[in-house]
Amino acid sequence: MARRPRTVPARELPPGAVRRAGPWAVGNRDGELFAVSRRCRHQLADLSEGHVDADGCLVCPWHQSRYDVETGEMVQGPRGFLGYHGPAPGYAAFVRSYSKVLRLRVARALRRGDEVVVERRG
Numbered sequence: 001m002a003r004r005p006r007t008v009p010a011r012e013l014p015p016g017a018v019r020r021a022g023p024w025a026v027g028n029r030d031g032e033l034f035a036v037s038r039r040c041r042h043q044l045a046d047l048s049e050g051h052v053d054a055d056g057c058l059v060c061p062w063h064q065s066r067y068d069v070e071t072g073e074m075v076q077g078p079r080g081f082l083g084y085h086g087p088a089p090g091y092a093a094f095v096r097s098y099s100k101v102l103r104l105r106v107a108r109a110l111r112r113g114d115e116v117v118v119e120r121r122g
């Protein structure tokens with residue numbers, strides 16, 4: 001069975017961009033490449049459709065949870081849930097606390113020629 005591609009053309013990853021590479025969300029944080037697992041710990045949105053904010057965090061496209069891409073930890077919880085997108089302080093804190101246990105997986109993203117390749121750590 002063929003493996004899903006774990007590469008992204010380097011030209012598609014300018015600073016601030018995030019792209020899909022198989023099960024990974026690969027991004028460029030101000031010139032530094034990263035790779036984390038793609039499914040948000042809140043409601044499983046595809047994080048490869050998110051963006052990198054001014055602080056270098058990966059932001060979920062659905063409810064704007066923010067992730068530290070070095071540790072995979074959610075550093076700010078969702079702003080809303082299900083169809084609601086307003087402030088939800090208690091709920092956001094609850095999601096953030098269980099996300100400390102269920103961090104995103106983190107891999108290495110390395111530039112190899114014209115491609116960015118994802119490699120598992122360890």
Ligand code: FES
Nearest residue numbers: 040042043060063
């Ligand atoms: S699915 Fe990511 S914050 Fe809601």
